[in-house]
Amino acid sequence: MSENVARRGFLVGGLGGAALLAAGCTSNEPAAAPSSAAAAPAPAASGNDQPGTKVTIGFSAPAADHGWIAAIAKNAEATAKQYSDIDFKPVEPTNDINQQISAVESLIAQKVNALVILPNDGQQLNQVALQATEAGIPVINLDRVFPDKLAYRTWIGGDNYGMGVAAGHFIGKQLKDKGVSNPVIVEIQGIATLPLTQDRSKGFADALKTYGFSVTAKQDAKFTVETGNQVATSLLQAHKKIDAMWNHDDDQGVGVLAAIKEAGRDEFVMVGGAGSLNAMKEIQSGTSVLKATVTYSPTMASSAIRLARLVAQGKGMSDLVENSVPQSITLASETITKDNVEKYLELGFES
Amino acid sequence: MSEPTTDHRAAGVAALAPTRRLGEMRHLGLLVALAILVVVGLVTRPENFATTSNLVSILSLAATIGVITVGATFVIIGGGIDLSVGAVMALASVWATTLATQSYGPWVMAICAILVGTGAGLVSGWLIAYGRLVPFIATLAMLVAARGLAQRMSDRRTQLVQPDNAALVELSTTRVLGVPLLVYIFALVVALGWVVLNRTTFGRRTYAVGGNPEAARLAGIDVRRHTMLLYALSGLCCGIAAILIMARTTTGSSTHGDLYELDAIAAVIIGGTLLTGGRGTIIGSILGLLIFTLITNLFILNGLDTSDQLIAKGLIIVVAVLLQRRNLKERAP
Numbered sequence: 010m011s012e013n014v015a016r017r018g019f020l021v022g023g024l025g026g027a028a029l030l031a032a033g034c035t036s037n038e039p040a041a042a043p044s045s046a047a048a049a050p051a052p053a054a055s056g057n058d059q060p061g062t063k064v065t066i067g068f069s070a071p072a073a074d075h076g077w078i079a080a081i082a083k084n085a086e087a088t089a090k091q092y093s094d095i096d097f098k099p100v101e102p103t104n105d106i107n108q109q110i111s112a113v114e115s116l117i118a119q120k121v122n123a124l125v126i127l128p129n130d131g132q133q134l135n136q137v138a139l140q141a142t143e144a145g146i147p148v149i150n151l152d153r154v155f156p157d158k159l160a161y162r163t164w165i166g167g168d169n170y171g172m173g174v175a176a177g178h179f180i181g182k183q184l185k186d187k188g189v190s191n192p193v194i195v196e197i198q199g200i201a202t203l204p205l206t207q208d209r210s211k212g213f214a215d216a217l218k219t220y221g222f223s224v225t226a227k228q229d230a231k232f233t234v235e236t237g238n239q240v241a242t243s244l245l246q247a248h249k250k251i252d253a254m255w256n257h258d259d260d261q262g263v264g265v266l267a268a269i270k271e272a273g274r275d276e277f278v279m280v281g282g283a284g285s286l287n288a289m290k291e292i293q294s295g296t297s298v299l300k301a302t303v304t305y306s307p308t309m310a311s312s313a314i315r316l317a318r319l320v321a322q323g324k325g326m327s328d329l330v331e332n333s334v335p336q337s338i339t340l341a342s343e344t345i346t347k348d349n350v351e352k353y354l355e356l357g358f359e360s
Numbered sequence: 361m362s363e364p365t366t367d368h369r370a371a372g373v374a375a376l377a378p379t380r381r382l383g384e385m386r387h388l389g390l391l392v393a394l395a396i397l398v399v400v401g402l403v404t405r406p407e408n409f410a411t412t413s414n415l416v417s418i419l420s421l422a423a424t425i426g427v428i429t430v431g432a433t434f435v436i437i438g439g440g441i442d443l444s445v446g447a448v449m450a451l452a453s454v455w456a457t458t459l460a461t462q463s464y465g466p467w468v469m470a471i472c473a474i475l476v477g478t479g480a481g482l483v484s485g486w487l488i489a490y491g492r493l494v495p496f497i498a499t500l501a502m503l504v505a506a507r508g509l510a511q512r513m514s515d516r517r518t519q520l521v522q523p524d525n526a527a528l529v530e531l532s533t534t535r536v537l538g539v540p541l542l543v544y545i546f547a548l549v550v551a552l553g554w555v556v557l558n559r560t561t562f563g564r565r566t567y568a569v570g571g572n573p574e575a576a577r578l579a580g581i582d583v584r585r586h587t588m589l590l591y592a593l594s595g596l597c598c599g600i601a602a603i604l605i606m607a608r609t610t611t612g613s614s615t616h617g618d619l620y621e622l623d624a625i626a627a628v629i630i631g632g633t634l635l636t637g638g639r640g641t642i643i644g645s646i647l648g649l650l651i652f653t654l655i656t657n658l659f660i661l662n663g664l665d666t667s668d669q670l671i672a673k674g675l676i677i678v679v680a681v682l683l684q685r686r687n688l689k690e691r692a693p
Contacts, residue, residue, distance in 0.1 A: 243656065
């Protein structure tokens with residue numbers, strides 16, 4: 010109980026810290042813990058954080074029934090609050106495409122200065138994003154990309170292929186070091202039909218190939234704890250000896266780890282995905298099969314809000330030579346292990 | 361059913377006799393289907409399928425939804441339907457894993473889950489029996505509302521079972537004779553369900569109310585009260601299932617039990633229970649459920665795509681219902 014409360018307090022502190030970092034630390038606030046400086050980019054040199062023209066930023070994202078998405082919404086809001094010149098207008102989060110379209114339409118009608126949209130499905134929200142752009146509202150497309158480049162001003166998101174590559178390299182290297190030949194490598198995906206899942210799997214397979222390894226079996230769970238548990242239970246039955254496992258998503262990973270513990274298996278190394286606080290604590294403990302997780306950080310929402318502000322104010326990014334914000338920004342997927350988990354802890358999100 | 365008692369003299373007897381014969385026939389079909397799946401398992405994965413640990417894992421997978429299926433069987437035999445089972449289970453799991461509840465220990469959590477499940481069932485049952493709402497509507501409303509309430513309570517977060525309450529998780533990790541405790545709970549619920557349905561007045565009344573409510577009323581059964589209790593029973597099963605899912609996943613979450621209503625109803629139908637009520641068996645439902653679980657297991661053991669698994673399940677539902685209809689036609693006067 011007390012531990013849980015502490016955890017929550019810690020998380021809030023972590024998010025606040027992340028937001029501060031994202032805000033660039035140029036304010037007079039006492040800076041966040043210095044140890045975390047490496048986790049976030051160095052503050053911009055120019056005066057981008059000085060209050061400028063007042064801008065209204067609309068924000069729409071899926072319902073926060075998943076730790077990562079929840080962190081997206083929290084990060085966006087926390088960052089917006091850091092700026093006195095941002096009027097933040099979030100709309101009710103929803104998993105219903107139909108509702109998200111009307112929510113975005115209402116933001117267009119309110120003539121916001123910029124929109125940050127994490128669409129439930131890029132294909133299906135493309136049309137309304139196009140409308141926004143045509144109405145002269147720059148759209149910052151967060152994570153799930155709109156197929157039509159006319160539909161957005163700037164895209165920022167994670168690197169799904171890169172996640173797979175990072176996980177593949179970690180596993181490949183571990184197994185090579187141990188001198189394992191012909192390893193049994195198991196993969197638990199998220200929702201198999203999503204392009205992001207296919208990208209993750211492709212990156213994983215490609216990276217493993219450079220070590221001469223391949224995936225023995227893969228199954229999809231559905232990003233929930235329960236499905237992760239079910240799929241892992243059966244996969245552990247299917248393979249009496251496993252050398253390595255990659256689970257695409259730390260939220261479903263809670264269920265996967267429960268299944269592994271129940272089965273009493275510890276002969277393999279497991280890698281997670283996204284970088285949740287739970288996963289980081291497992292890694293930190295050193296006693297878990299979970300040895301690493303590859304990031305797909307929800308801090309991208311903080312960055313998206315900052316970008317929206319810059320675009321709306323007609324500024325550029327001061328670390329770049331360009332006069333305006335770039336068209337697309339892909340975040341790198343980093344590998345969190347016991348060695349570096351300390352500096353990622355405060356960016357972790359709660360499942 | 362040896363001696364006819366007052367309450368089912370009017371409605372029960374007439375419906376029961378042919379049902380039992382039909383039931384046996386259908387069970388035979390289900391057993392054949394199960395046997396075929398077992399053979400497929402033995403042939404495709406000889407080294408993995410027939411191991412104790414795989415069988416235990418199949419039963420563990422089946423346990424949660426199996427407990428819910430027992431409750432659903434009662435409701436459907438009683439002529440109703442409960443669409444809210446998955447959502448009520450999620451709500452019960454979330455309620456039990458809230459911080460406040462967790463600080464009182466695992467027993468309080470378990471009792472809380474059961475009370476919340478039963479309470480939700482009572483509300484649906486009251487709306488149907490005394491509020492005269494159609495079961496489909498009342499439980500649909502409960503599905504939506506319970507899911508929403510679960511999301512509110514948990515703030516849509518996954519709530520971990522705290523280490524202090526590890527006893528709850530141990531239902532899943534502690535094994536007796538190599539079988540996890542939660543499988544025993546599942547078996548106990550099935551056995552109790554069978555006894556209540558086949559050996560008690562409550563069971564006989566359930567068949568009577570589902571078969572012909574008017575006749576049941578004339579025979580002196582308080583049909584409304586009985587209907588309400590059926591939904592409470594279903595809710596109770598959801599509460600027990602919530603305990604099992606907390607044990608298995610170490611969490612309470614508003615996403616638990618998604619589409620369980622469909623799985624439970626499908627298992628009951630495959631098991632030979634008529635959606636119109638009045639006929640059906642617990643054993644049939646459990647066999648139906650095991651067929652589903654076995655298919656999932658076989659697909660994962662063989663590394664097949666889960667989309668094809670849905671197609672296979674759909675086909676099985678259709679075939680099962682077609683077979684039922686043929687049986688009924690043959691027996692129609």
